[in-house]
Amino acid sequence: MQRNQANKARVRDYWSAIDSATPEQLPAVANAYLPPDFLWKGPAPLGTLASPAALAEQFLSPLKRAIPDLSRQTHLFMGGQSIDHVGSDARDACWVAGTGYLCGTASGSFLGIPATGQPLRIRWSEFIRFKDDVMVESQLILDFVDWFEQIGLPVLPGTRGASHVYPAATGFDGVLETAQGEEDTQLTLELGHKLLYGGLNGFDQDNLSSMGMADFFHPNLKWYGPGGIGACLSFAEFEQYHQQPWLVAFPDRKVEALESLFAEGRLLASSGVSGVRATHTGPYLGEAASGARLDISGIDFWLRSDEQFTENWVFVDMIDLFGQMGIDLFGRMAELRDKRLAG
Numbered sequence: 001m002q003r004n005q006a007n008k009a010r011v012r013d014y015w016s017a018i019d020s021a022t023p024e025q026l027p028a029v030a031n032a033y034l035p036p037d038f039l040w041k042g043p044a045p046l047g048t049l050a051s052p053a054a055l056a057e058q059f060l061s062p063l064k065r066a067i068p069d070l071s072r073q074t075h076l077f078m079g080g081q082s083i084d085h086v087g088s089d090a091r092d093a094c095w096v097a098g099t100g101y102l103c104g105t106a107s108g109s110f111l112g113i114p115a116t117g118q119p120l121r122i123r124w125s126e127f128i129r130f131k132d133d134v135m136v137e138s139q140l141i142l143d144f145v146d147w148f149e150q151i152g153l154p155v156l157p158g159t160r161g162a163s164h165v166y167p168a169a170t171g172f173d174g175v176l177e178t179a180q181g182e183e184d185t186q187l188t189l190e191l192g193h194k195l196l197y198g199g200l201n202g203f204d205q206d207n208l209s210s211m212g213m214a215d216f217f218h219p220n221l222k223w224y225g226p227g228g229i230g231a232c233l234s235f236a237e238f239e240q241y242h243q244q245p246w247l248v249a250f251p252d253r254k255v256e257a258l259e260s261l262f263a264e265g266r267l268l269a270s271s272g273v274s275g276v277r278a279t280h281t282g283p284y285l286g287e288a289a290s291g292a293r294l295d296i297s298g299i300d301f302w303l304r305s306d307e308q309f310t311e312n313w314v315f316v317d318m319i320d321l322f323g324q325m326g327i328d329l330f331g332r333m334a335e336l337r338d339k340r341l342a343g
Contacts, residue, residue, distance in 0.1 A: 146164065
């Protein structure tokens with residue numbers, strides 16, 4: 001528990017240093033907090049960056065130059081020891097994770113995303129793995145599809161769920177500054193393990209009810225999905241707007257390669273750049289089946305209340321997912337951008 005608190009303090013300091021630095025200062029900040037072999041697993045089209053210098057030069061500094069007034073809102077913040085891993089070096093690893101919004105007004109472009117002069121609220125989530133009290137690895141996802149929607153460049157059909165509805169936890173302080181009770185933590189972890197490896201992996205390709213998801217999710221579930229899917233504001237909406245289309249498109253999908261699964265108190269978290277594997281055998285968000293075998297990069301947070309989860313914050317690297325299906329969503333954004341500029 002003391003180690004977890006120390007790890008969380010280290011990440012808070014790291015994020016604070018990043019947030020307060022200028023673009024020119026960010027290489028020094030990254031070198032001060034991260035080891036030379038730090039591995040950053042970012043969203044497409046950025047991908048993996050294998051040093052603090054690469055992280056600063058290719059992501060941190062360009063983002064800060066594009067959005068000089070960038071500020072971080074943290075809605076959930078937690079840490080713990082994972083019961084899942086990919087690779088022997090990550091067995092029983094300690095992790096710290098957070099999510100919320102990056103807010104600001106873009107005065108320059110980033111990865112070709114144009115500046116529009118309007119306030120942005122960019123969904124972010126980051127999971128950081130520790131080894132011997134040192135941050136050695138990170139997975140970060142930005143919700144680019146939602147960003148495109150905010151600036152009027154939608155690359156996917158209109159969301160079936162609610163757009164841009166991703167609040168902090170309701171009636172619960174999700175920023176866990178203090179240590180949480182071991183009993184609560186264990187109950188959350190056990191429920192999460194049953195959900196992922198029992199319920200989610202239990203689809204018999206017949207009907208949704210056979211998965212038993214109603215056992216894990218409250219009828220008034222709030223499910224905050226990525227751009228392109230949107231938020232589902234009840235369990236019925238979750239089944240209708242997300243689960244049914246997802247299983248039509250990817251009926252054989254399995255949770256197979258999570259890099260982390262841990263709990264702290266009533267919060268559960270999981271991450272994996274290839275955490276879910278599936279075959280694209282049905283239509284999805286306007287795209288016909290490609291037959292492609294997919295490794296799906298995702299991040300999840302859940303809030304447990306009593307014996308069910310009442311809220312679920314979900315990140316999927318949609319740029320990478322559609323890229324594996326043969327669809328270039330950044331290319332679509334660029335075409336829409338150029339068409340708008342041409343008048």
